[in-house]
Every structure is written in structure tokens, then in C-alpha cells.
């Protein structure tokens with residue numbers, strides 16, 4: 001209990017150092033480009049694959065569960081759309097990204113810590129927290145919303161193809177995904193995504209930055225980063241859903 | 247010149263440094279010697295502020311480091327080069343990018359000027375044309391030399407070296423020692439070198455502090471060290487059979 005309070009304190013002290021003016025803007029922008037590539041573009045593939053298949057499966061399962069002939073077929077499209085946009089894309093994809101991006105950030109920063117590279121940055125007179133962590137946070141908060149939009153679109157395509165397999169016509173499906181559509185749902189999903197992006201990068205960076213010891217501890221930090229950022233995402237998902245939708 | 251006064255440092259109840267006072271002089275290689283675990287690295291990291299101290303003062307010439315805010319410390323650190331025990335090169339950057347990094351962060355030099363400086367530093371450590379290798383492609387001795395090149399790229403007034411030649415063969419070790427001494431004299435740098443290698447002590451020991459039990463047990467230069475009758479110092483320095491015989495003869 002005391003230990004976790006201490007960690008939370010350390011986290012906030014670190015974050016206060018992270019949000020400071022970059023010492024050299026040209027270097028800072030270069031870092032951002034690098035991180036956009038590492039955290040963002042590198043995740044597009046996995047997001048596309050997962051979203052496509054989950055979209056398909058959601059349609060198939062919904063259609064099996066609604067096999068009552070009284071229910072119109074377009075409801076299947078509608079159900080797919082809502083579960084993708086409201087929950088699957090923002091939350092599930094972010095949980096998967098917590099695994100991919102989070103472990104990557106924690107092990108990268110952790111390795112730099114145990115090999116004294118962070119000390120080397122610090123003794124040159126560079127603010128190591130801001131230098132290493134701020135570009136990651138900004139890149140993720142900027143790029144994750146695009147990933148989620150990609151996920152939604154590909155998921156709907158997957159749903160359309162899955163629907164075909166169980167006899168949902170294209171017309172019904174399209175009618176369904178447009179039926180009673182609230183643009184606010186997108187705002188809601190992207191707001192969640194930005195919060196989750198911040199959680200994933202900052203929490204993972206925290207565990208990496210405070211790694212002590214050697215290579216084994218880097219592994220421990222990276223596991224902790226994934227576990228804790230996932231739990232915190234789930235808690236915030238609960239809070240944000242309550243705040244934004246009800 | 248770096249002046250430390252009455253430095254105390256404890257790690258969870260373990261008093262590592264107990265009232266250390268010493269003056270590290272410019273243009274000289276100042277050596278800190280002592281057994282493994284005696285607190286050499288700790289002292290070096292305290293000098294540059296990587297560890298907080300419990301009490302005491304550190305002065306860089308007239309500037310009192312221990313009273314500075316973090317921002318001022320960062321400013322001062324730009325005048326300090328440090329060589330870590332493990333090299334601590336950035337492993338995703340090439341040799342050239344490593345040495346260029348402080349120049350990019352803190353100067354407004356053009357690419358050309360920076361490259362000139364990088365090549366000059368590489369030349370200084372006898373590593374021409376290794377610009378585009380990654381640290382993982384270097385041998386231990388080359389790694390140390392690149393680290394030295396990075397440490398001197400900003401023309402430091404102070405140079406801190408943590409066991410610059412540990413893990414190297416005797417010939418390369420002496421090469422690195424001499425390199426550090428040459429740079430020190432050439433640019434009148436205040437250099438502090440941690441070592442437990444007696445060859446280094448005999449080679450470059452212009453001013454030596456022997457840490458024992460958390461205090462500076464003995465200080466002097468290499469000739470005084472050879473003739474000293476301080477028991478703990480002799481036990482440490484003449485631990486090996488070879489040096490014992492040398493002492494007798």
C-alpha cells in the first residue's frame with residue numbers, strides 16, 4: 001500500500017519534469033518523427049489484422065444470436081457498428097497496443113537506465129525525462145486516434161464480409177451501419193483513445209525509467225508496464241464511459 | 247579545480263562516504279583509488295549530482311555546485327565530460343551520432359563544423375573512419391575510446407572517468423591512461439580518474455586519494471605512494487606478488 005502510494009508520487013514527480021519546454025526544438029521534432037514511426041506506423045499492421053477478423057466475428061455471432069425471423073437483418077449491421085465504435089476499437093485495440101507499445105517503451109527506456117545511458121544524457125546537461133518521454137507521449141496521443149479510425153473502418157469491412165457468410169445482404173448491412181448514427185459516438189471513442197494513449201506511454205515510461213538493477217529487471221519492468229497500463233485503462237474506461245455516455 | 251568539503255553519503259544505513267575533503271587540481275590527473283565497493287563510483291556520481299549527498303559542499307572553482315538549482319546544475323554540466331564504467335554509449339546511434347549528440351543539443355554549429363569536431367575527437371583517440379559503426383560493432387577498447395571522444399567533444403573543463411581501463415589488456419589500458427593524461431595536460435582540464443589498477447596509478451598518478459573505510463585514508467603522488475609505510479595502503483597497493491617483490495627490491 002505504502003509502496004504503491006510512493007510509486008504514484010514518483011509518477012507525478014516524473015510527469016512534472018516531462019512537461020517542460022524542449023531544450024532544442026530541431027532535435028525534439030526529429031524525435032517526434034522517429035516515435036511516430038516506431039509507435040504509430042509500426043502498429044498499423046496489427047491493428048488492421050485484428051480489427052478485420054473481430055469485425056467479421058462480431059457480425060457472425062450477432063446474426064446467430066438474432067436468428068429470430070421477426071427481427072430485421074439490418075439490426076446486425078447496427079449492432080456490429082455500435083460494438084466496434086463504442087467499445088472494441090477504442091478499448092480493446094488500446095489494450096492490445098498497451099501490450100505492444102507499452103512493453104516496447106518500458107524495455108527501451110529500462111535498458112537505457114541499466115546501461116547508464118540515461119545518466120549519460122543527464123550529465124551532459126539534458127533533461128532526460130523530457131528528452132526521452134515527451135516525444136513518445138505526444139506521438140502516441142497524436143497517432144492513436146488515426147489507428148482507431150482505421151480499426152473502425154477495417155472492422156466494418158470485416159463485418160460486411162462476415163455478414164455475407166451468414167446471409168446478411170450488403171444492402172441490409174449498409175442500412176444497418178448508417179441507421180440512427182450518432183457522430184458523438186466517434187467523439188466519445190476518440191476522446192477515450194487519447195486518454196488511453198497518454199496512460200500507455202506515460203505509465204510504461206515510468207516503469208522503464210525507474211528500472212533498477214540489470215537485464216532481468218528490464219523484463220520485470222516491461223511486464224509491469226503492460227499489466228499496470230492495462231488495468232489503468234480498464235479503470236478509466238469505466239469512468240469515462242460513465243462520464244461521457246450517461 | 248574541484249573542491250569537495252566534508253562529504254557524507256549513506257545508502258540505507260551503510261555509511262559509504264564519511265567526511266571526505268579533497269581538492270582535485272587542474273591540469274593533473276587526480277586519482278581516486280580503493281577496493282571494490284569502497285565508494286569510488288559513488289563519489290564520482292556525487293560530484294556531478296547523479297546522487298544527492300547527505301551533507302558537505304562541492305565547488306567547481308568558485309561556483310558552489312551543492313547550492314545550485316537543477317537548471318543551473320545542467321548549465322554547469324555542459325562544462326563536464328564523464329566517462330562511465332560501462333561506456334554508456336547510446337546504442338541506437340552510430341559512433342558519429344554519439345559524439346555529435348552534445349554538440350547538436352548545445353551548440354548552433356553547422357553540420358560541417360560538427361562533423362569537423364567529431365573527426366577531430368575521433369582522431370584524438372586514434373579511431374579514424376569508424377564514424378558509421380554502431381556501438382554493438384565495437385570492441386571493448388574501442389568503446390571506451392569512443393566514450394572518451396564523446397566526453398571531450400564539448401571541450402570540457404572537467405573530466406570524470408570511472409575506471410577507464412577496466413577490462414582491457416595492459417597495452418590498451420596504458421594507451422587509454424596516457425590519452426587521458428595527454429588531454430588533461432594539453433587543455434588544462436581538471437581530471438578525476440577512478441581506478442583500482444596499479445599500473446594506472448604508477449603511470450598517471452599525479453595526485454592520489456586512497457579511500458578506505460569511507461574516509462580518505464592517505465593522499466599524495468605516486469613516488470610518495472611507493473615509499474609510504476601506511477599499512478592499509480600497502481595492503482591495497484602491494485596486494486599482488488609482483489608489486490610485493492618490486493617493493494622489496
Ligand SMILES: Nc1ncnc2c1ncn2[C@@H]1O[C@H](COP(=O)(O)OP(=O)(O)OP(=O)(O)O)[C@@H](O)[C@H]1O
Nearest residue numbers: 257258262280281282283284285286287288289442
Ligand atoms: N544506488 C545504490 N543504492 C544502494 N547502495 C549503493 C548504491 N550504489 C552503491 N551502493 C553501495 O555503496 C558502496 C560503494 O559502491 P561503489 O559503486 O561506489 O563502489 P566502487 O568503489 O565504485 O566499486 P568498484 O571498484 O567495484 O566499481 C557499495 O557497498 C555499494 O553496495
Ligand SMILES: [Mg+2]
Nearest residue numbers: 286287331408
Ligand atoms: Mg565503481
